[in-house]
């Protein structure tokens with residue numbers, strides 16, 4: 001474990017739990033919306049190509065949101081496993097401690113700031129732009 005006190009670890013655990021619950025609620029809501037209302041209405045009432053593509057577009061939007069959420073939920077799961085194994089807060093690339101302040105703002109962080117920067121430059125340069 002990186003140099004985190006018991007209190008700090010507990011705080012980060014709570015952050016992860018809370019975020020996980022939020023995401024799960026969002027996904028559930030998103031599925032309910034697309035399954036019960038908008039999406040069903042649109043697909044069942046499709047008569048021309050215009051409506052069909054609207055339905056397809058809506059499905060894509062929901063799916064990409066759900067994909068993003070489940071991706072983040074996986075990262076939260078991974079962070080929890082790190083906590084249990086006792087190697088949470090340690091950069092997976094260089095082994096340096098990730099500062100508590102960084103984990104507070106970004107509890108699923110697996111890399112220190114400099115390794116994250118390098119990682120994003122080499123792996124994510126063609127990915128969708130980050131906000």
Ligand SMILES: [Zn+2]
Nearest residue numbers: 091094112115
């Ligand atoms: Zn590092």
